[in-house]
Amino acid sequence: MYSKFPHTEAIFILIEAANGFYTKNWMPGTSGNLSIRTSGANEPLNFVITASGKDKGALTPSDFVIVGVDGAPIEDTEHKSSAETLLHAAVYQKIKEARAVYHVHTVQAALLSNYGLTDGESIRFRGLEMLKGLGLDTHDTEVELPVLENSQDMLTLSQQLPHRIHRKVPGFLLKGHGLYTWGASPFHAKRHIEIWQYLFEYRLGELMLQGVPSSPALHSVGS
Amino acid sequence: MYSKFPHTEAIFILIEAANGFYTKNWMPGTSGNLSIRTSGANEPLNFVITASGKDKGALTPSDFVIVGVDGAPIEDTEHKSSAETLLHAAVYQKIKEARAVYHVHTVQAALLSNYGLTDGESIRFRGLEMLKGLGLDTHDTEVELPVLENSQDMLTLSQQLPHRIHRKVPGFLLKGHGLYTWGASPFHAKRHIEIWQYLFEYRLGELMLQGVPSSPALHSVGS
Amino acid sequence: MYSKFPHTEAIFILIEAANGFYTKNWMPGTSGNLSIRTSGANEPLNFVITASGKDKGALTPSDFVIVGVDGAPIEDTEHKSSAETLLHAAVYQKIKEARAVYHVHTVQAALLSNYGLTDGESIRFRGLEMLKGLGLDTHDTEVELPVLENSQDMLTLSQQLPHRIHRKVPGFLLKGHGLYTWGASPFHAKRHIEIWQYLFEYRLGELMLQGVPSSPALHSVGS
Amino acid sequence: MYSKFPHTEAIFILIEAANGFYTKNWMPGTSGNLSIRTSGANEPLNFVITASGKDKGALTPSDFVIVGVDGAPIEDTEHKSSAETLLHAAVYQKIKEARAVYHVHTVQAALLSNYGLTDGESIRFRGLEMLKGLGLDTHDTEVELPVLENSQDMLTLSQQLPHRIHRKVPGFLLKGHGLYTWGASPFHAKRHIEIWQYLFEYRLGELMLQGVPSSPALHSVGS
Numbered sequence: 001m002y003s004k005f006p007h008t009e010a011i012f013i014l015i016e017a018a019n020g021f022y023t024k025n026w027m028p029g030t031s032g033n034l035s036i037r038t039s040g041a042n043e044p045l046n047f048v049i050t051a052s053g054k055d056k057g058a059l060t061p062s063d064f065v066i067v068g069v070d071g072a073p074i075e076d077t078e079h080k081s082s083a084e085t086l087l088h089a090a091v092y093q094k095i096k097e098a099r100a101v102y103h104v105h106t107v108q109a110a111l112l113s114n115y116g117l118t119d120g121e122s123i124r125f126r127g128l129e130m131l132k133g134l135g136l137d138t139h140d141t142e143v144e145l146p147v148l149e150n151s152q153d154m155l156t157l158s159q160q161l162p163h164r165i166h167r168k169v170p171g172f173l174l175k176g177h178g179l180y181t182w183g184a185s186p187f188h189a190k191r192h193i194e195i196w197q198y199l200f201e202y203r204l205g206e207l208m209l210q211g212v213p214s215s216p217a218l219h220s221v222g223s
Numbered sequence: 224m225y226s227k228f229p230h231t232e233a234i235f236i237l238i239e240a241a242n243g244f245y246t247k248n249w250m251p252g253t254s255g256n257l258s259i260r261t262s263g264a265n266e267p268l269n270f271v272i273t274a275s276g277k278d279k280g281a282l283t284p285s286d287f288v289i290v291g292v293d294g295a296p297i298e299d300t301e302h303k304s305s306a307e308t309l310l311h312a313a314v315y316q317k318i319k320e321a322r323a324v325y326h327v328h329t330v331q332a333a334l335l336s337n338y339g340l341t342d343g344e345s346i347r348f349r350g351l352e353m354l355k356g357l358g359l360d361t362h363d364t365e366v367e368l369p370v371l372e373n374s375q376d377m378l379t380l381s382q383q384l385p386h387r388i389h390r391k392v393p394g395f396l397l398k399g400h401g402l403y404t405w406g407a408s409p410f411h412a413k414r415h416i417e418i419w420q421y422l423f424e425y426r427l428g429e430l431m432l433q434g435v436p437s438s439p440a441l442h443s444v445g446s
Numbered sequence: 447m448y449s450k451f452p453h454t455e456a457i458f459i460l461i462e463a464a465n466g467f468y469t470k471n472w473m474p475g476t477s478g479n480l481s482i483r484t485s486g487a488n489e490p491l492n493f494v495i496t497a498s499g500k501d502k503g504a505l506t507p508s509d510f511v512i513v514g515v516d517g518a519p520i521e522d523t524e525h526k527s528s529a530e531t532l533l534h535a536a537v538y539q540k541i542k543e544a545r546a547v548y549h550v551h552t553v554q555a556a557l558l559s560n561y562g563l564t565d566g567e568s569i570r571f572r573g574l575e576m577l578k579g580l581g582l583d584t585h586d587t588e589v590e591l592p593v594l595e596n597s598q599d600m601l602t603l604s605q606q607l608p609h610r611i612h613r614k615v616p617g618f619l620l621k622g623h624g625l626y627t628w629g630a631s632p633f634h635a636k637r638h639i640e641i642w643q644y645l646f647e648y649r650l651g652e653l654m655l656q657g658v659p660s661s662p663a664l665h666s667v668g669s
Numbered sequence: 670m671y672s673k674f675p676h677t678e679a680i681f682i683l684i685e686a687a688n689g690f691y692t693k694n695w696m697p698g699t700s701g702n703l704s705i706r707t708s709g710a711n712e713p714l715n716f717v718i719t720a721s722g723k724d725k726g727a728l729t730p731s732d733f734v735i736v737g738v739d740g741a742p743i744e745d746t747e748h749k750s751s752a753e754t755l756l757h758a759a760v761y762q763k764i765k766e767a768r769a770v771y772h773v774h775t776v777q778a779a780l781l782s783n784y785g786l787t788d789g790e791s792i793r794f795r796g797l798e799m800l801k802g803l804g805l806d807t808h809d810t811e812v813e814l815p816v817l818e819n820s821q822d823m824l825t826l827s828q829q830l831p832h833r834i835h836r837k838v839p840g841f842l843l844k845g846h847g848l849y850t851w852g853a854s855p856f857h858a859k860r861h862i863e864i865w866q867y868l869f870e871y872r873l874g875e876l877m878l879q880g881v882p883s884s885p886a887l888h889s890v891g892s
Binding site: 020024127128129130133137138139140187190191192194195197198201202205206208209211212213214215216217218 | 248251252253254278280328330331333334336337338339340343344370371372373375397398399400401427430431433
């Protein structure tokens, strides 16, 4: 299904992605972590991930660790991998085509996780053209983004995760914490981050316009 | 009325424009498409347009297709043109002086298309100096931006379009989708995007200030 | 009181200032105009000003005109000076120490001019440390920013202006239009733009928090 | 506990930090000031600080002063140190591990200092993962940011300060003025600014969503 991915290339892609997200204020205060799966389809899982506690606007090639399925570094390193490395591993194990997993802390993701839940455990989006960028055929469908309770117990959280995420919806929120998303390539993971963030800003705008009536559907094309 | 426009120049102008819009978060997640009409006044229509699914912050000269009036590529290409190419073609056919058509996905455009309709099918702007940048003589007039129902049936939508757009108002919204605008040059299309976006941010601000009284007109100049 | 200012230096300062303001979205759609007084204290007024209709993010040295007290170009030029050049001239004539006059179109300035008037003709700011940057000794004082009705009759407006502006408050708003400010150097004019814009964002934030109680004064220092 | 810090390195770090904060609009209109303690643990306090009234987006190495515990310049200089230098000195004296003190003027800090006080004299944050970046072990705890009445009497304010700030919470607000924060290195002070600003934007979002119900806790991990 997919081949090995060179470590050096992975690191340079992640430096550039992190810098772009930092500039947009999506990874403030050294928050978040980005990874790329470097193992091929029939090999034991390993991936390159940002080391813990680094300024995401100023990463260098030495600010990364290579870890295995248990989240522990494969090589000798001075760096700590983040405890959240386990969540990256859980995504890679459940979603076989995920090549990159990106986790960011945006203010909008945190607000929506506390104020935007459609039912008790997810946020639903519908009727927006931008949904097609998540891989849907039409804007006229519904996407349900899972929201999980935040925790410092990453092992338990990583065991819950496979029951809540799906191949068709590339992402989940941790409550009061941030967004995880992924894609079949780093390009797709970056695209998905931008789309979720657009959806979050749209929904927050809707919540702030509470009391302003929404317009009914117009005359449809072809009707 | 207008002459041919060199393909290479068109491509470099579009790369720079797309990068600027991407940086402002107006083309997130590979969304939107930009085109320049390259055919002269008495030739069959053809135009250069961004290929489908490209990161608008990282376009290269190979990320474009040259298409004809039916939206199909004129030359052999590995790229797909977007289905929305038909809407660009419809604008060029109706608005003879349009040299460039720019389509962006801003959060504000999507919100206003659902919450800001003055009547059932348009958004009206009045009393803002910035309106003059759309080609009006005075701020003290009214501009009506058409809003069309979104659809995945681009052929039908492209057939409806000529009945809704006008030479005097360079733009329309697709509901829950985004903005199309155009101009007599790429310079003017860029100016119009910036002006519409200013107007959208102003109107959203007004909607969020619901309940705050607006000030009456002051003593007029010369009165 | 002040000496001549070299044209070339003025032009390079204005290019850099305009580019910075454009990047912040304060001069969208070719809006606004910036000028520097180049004549010395005992000479007839002349100043360098951005030509009409130029992209403020991409100015070149040829995008400027040198004008006199009547707003008309002093030298042969292909460029039009903006009708608003008369307002720059009116400021330079009334405020003798003004070396630079900067005019920008921010969404926040336009919103406040319509929704933020404290009484019928001005906006008052009080109690903010940032006010000291306008030249005040303390934050604990009041600044009154005049707001004038917008008009396309620039001659009449330029005649009204001297009755509304003051040396102590470097700025005024045109309703639904934008901000004018000035300073004893281009450095000071830029500082004043940034301070007014901060004050506008603060006041809009206050208006959007309507219903949220403000906190009373804390125990004062030294009390 | 800590060694000397070279002046030249301190100045270059502060230029880069100030430029980054200016770009984010956190130091508009020459506001704010940044410092690094250059003296070692057992020496009399001295530190490098931005000179008063400089554009924070265009600092040069000559825009700094070296001051002692009384806030007065140690060397001959043409520059004035800001009156607020006394507050930097007060922080360095109370918080022995503070290597850098950063003070910025953000609109959000000023708004919260007037509209976001949880009780009369502080703002409380709880339940956000980002709190861990302030040095806490878990998101599930409370941080109390002190808010002090603003004043132009810096001497008295600097004497009050030690009674209000604590090692465990790196920061305080001045009402209607801005944020002070610090860290064991310039890296940590920058991280803390970004985290406080995230927390301010989150809290303002909450205040603007007044009336929107917040979601209850989800099923906890491990429960």
